[in-house]
Amino acid sequence: MVAPDTTAPSSLTQALSADNQTITGTTEAGAIVKVSLKEQVIGSATANADGTYKVVLDKAYNNGEVFNITASDKAGNSTLPNTLVAPDTTALSTLSQTISQDGKLVSGTTEAGATVQVSFNGQVIGSATAGADGKYTISLNKAYRNGEILTVTASDKAGNSTSIR
Structure with a gap:
């Protein structure tokens, strides 16, 4: 048995x-x-x-x-x-940005939970963390309305990043 x-x-x-x-x-x-x-x-x-x-x-x-x-x-x-x-070695696939009419806010979408920074001449002028829906809004340190070139960079928790101007 x-x-x-x-x-x-x-x-x-x-x-x-x-x-x-x-x-x-x-x-x-x-x-x-x-x-x-x-x-x-x-x-x-x-x-x-x-x-x-x-x-x-x-x-x-x-x-x-x-x-x-x-x-x-x-x-x-x-x-x-x-x-x-699995390791996260993939750069963020989405990053969009829009600057407000008054030049004081940058908003857009990226990967949920990503850290988003706005820089001007290599200096960070604002940052935020994207929400669960990937949306973010960043208050800038002053109004940017004279054609300044701002760089928006999003980085995920693994350190992968993508930038746009």
């Missing part, structure tokens, strides 16, 4: 490759490893006899994506999800 298997795999390790496109690790031999992003499975693999696995993802991930990795044994017992965060 064989007792039923009611225990999830006892271990699950994971690491993201340098090219951000493969997740490798170890778990129980024969377990099915699933990688999910925003509750969608984006890759899976079966662990080898020695417990090692390799999941090739559909693309390289380099924008701070948060993966959930689980392992399920042949009896269907699953581990709790492990979290793996």
Whole structure:
């Protein structure tokens, strides 16, 4: 007689490759490893006899994506999800700006949570953090209405930045 298997795999390790496109690790031999992003499975693999696995993802991930990795044994017992965060090496893809009629405010949109700075002649003259919707408004240190060239720079939490004039 064989007792039923009611225990999830006892271990699950994971690491993201340098090219951000493969997740490798170890778990129980024969377990099915699933990688999910925003509750969608984006890759899976079966662990080898020695417990090692390799999941090739559909693309390289380099924008701070948060993966959930689980392992399920042949009896269907699953581990709790492990979290793996991809590095954020992607520059901000959006940055817009408009200066108010009176020259005292700069507003626009960018990546949510980005720090936005306005500079004139290399000196920061105002800054703000973009809201959850990506919108920001910056009060400047004085009115700029004589054709001055202002530079707006947005930086995400990982330090990636983009600038426009």
